[in-house]
C-alpha cells in the first residue's frame with residue numbers, strides 16, 4: 001500500500017460470520033392476510049413461522065455467539081451458591097459495581113420487585129419515559145408514573161443528539177413540590193419508548209445532582225446501556241477516546257441501583273437483574289425475589305443462562321460490535337429518510353420508528369394509525385413490527401382513552417441476526433406501503449384486557 005492513502009470503505013461489515021443457520025419460511029400475501037385476520041389483527045398473536053422478517057422486538061431475539069453457547073455448557077445447576085452465579089455477578093459488577101445483584105427471569109420481574117417495595121398509593125415515580133412494563137408495574141403498585149423527557153424528545157423531527165435526556169427543571173419542580181412522595185428517580189438508557197434515544201453523560205450528572213439535593217435514590221433502567229454509552233462515545237464532546245466499558249462504569253457510578261432486562265444488551269435469550277447499594281432495600285427485595293422468582297443465587301434463571309449472560313456482557317462493550325450495531329440501524333433509518341418515509345430522527349440505537357401519524361394523517365389517533373401501518377407492513381411483506389402509540393399507551397388508569405404523545409411503529413433490530421440484504425428487503429416493503437398510504441384505513445378495538453392491552457387486544461378494520 002506504499003504511496004497510497006489508508007483506504008476508507010463504506011460497506012458495513014458485520015463483525016462476525018454465520019456459524020449456524022435457521023430457515024425462514026416464505027408466505028404469500030394471501031396467506032398473510034388470512035393469518036393476520038385469524039389473529040384479530042394483533043401482530044403479537046401471529047405465529048412466528050408466518051413471519052418472514054421479525055422486527056417485533058430486539059428482546060431475547062438476538063443470536064448468541066459461539067462463546068455464549070460454550071458458556072451454556074459450563075452452567076452449574078446447583079440450587080444454592082452455584083459458581084455460575086458468581087461468574088454472572090462478577091460480570092455485572094465489572095460494569096455496574098453495585099453491592100447487591102439479584103438475578104430475575106427478565107426485566108419486568110426486577111420492576112415488579114422494586115416497585116412492590118418502593119411504590120404504593122400516593123407515590124410518584126419520575127422517569128425520562130417509562131417503558132410499557134415499567135409504567136404498568138408502577139401503576140400496579142398504586143403509584144403514579146410521570147414521564148419527564150425534554151421537549152425535543154416528544155417531537156419526532158426535532159434534531160438533538162440526546163433526545164432521551166431528562167428535563168432537569170421539570171424533575172426539580174416535581175421534587176420541590178412532592179419530594180416526600182418520590183421514593184426513587186428512574187432514568188431509561190436508551191429511552192426505548194421515546195425512540196431508542198440516548199441520554200448524555202452531562203444529563204445523567206445533572207439528574208444525580210438534583211437527586212442529591214433532595215436526598216433521592218437514582219435507578220437506571222439500563223436495558224441498552226452499551227448502545228447508550230456508544231452514543232456518548234460518538235456524540236458527546238470529550239468522550240471519543242474513551243473505552244465504552246469505562247463510560248458504562250461512570251454511568252453506574254452516578255446511580256444507586258438498576259433494573260435490567262438481559263434480553264437486550266447482555267445478548268441473552270432470557271434474563272434480567274435488579275441491583276443496588278442499599279443493604280436494607282436489598283434485604284426487602286431479596287425477600288420478594290425468593291417469594292416470586294427463586295433463591296437469590298439463581299433468581300428466575302438456570303445456571304446456564306447466568307453463564308451465557310456473563311459472556312454476553314463481555315461481548316456487548318466491544319467497539320467493533322457497537323460500531324456495527326449503531327451503523328446498521330442507521331442504515332435502515334437513513335434509507336427510509338431518503339425515500340421520504342417519515343421516521344423519528346435522529347435514528348436510535350436498536351430500532352427505527354416510523355411516524356405513523358405523519359404518514360397516515362387521514363387516520364385519527366383513536367383509530368390507531370400505528371396499528372394500520374403495522375398490519376400493512378405484515379400483509380405486504382411479512383415484516384412484523386410493533387405499534388408504540390395509542391394502542392399501547394392510550395388507555396388511562398381511570399378507564400378513559402386519549403391519544404398517545406406519538407403514534408409510532410417500531411422496527412426493532414434483533415442483535416446479530418439479520419443481514420444487510422434482509423434489511424434491504426425491509427426498506428422495499430416500507431417504500432411499497434408508504435406509496436399506498438392513502439389506501440390504508442383505521443381500526444377499532446373489539447376486545448381488550450384491563451392492562452397492557454396491546455399484547456392481547458383484538459381489532460377490526462374500519463370502513
Ligand SMILES: *Cc1c(COP(=O)(O)O)cnc(C)c1O
Nearest residue numbers: 106107108131133192223261263
Ligand atoms: C424490555 C424492557 C423492559 C422490560 O424487560 P423484559 O425483559 O421485557 O421484562 C424494561 N425497560 C425497558 C426500557 C425495556 O426495553
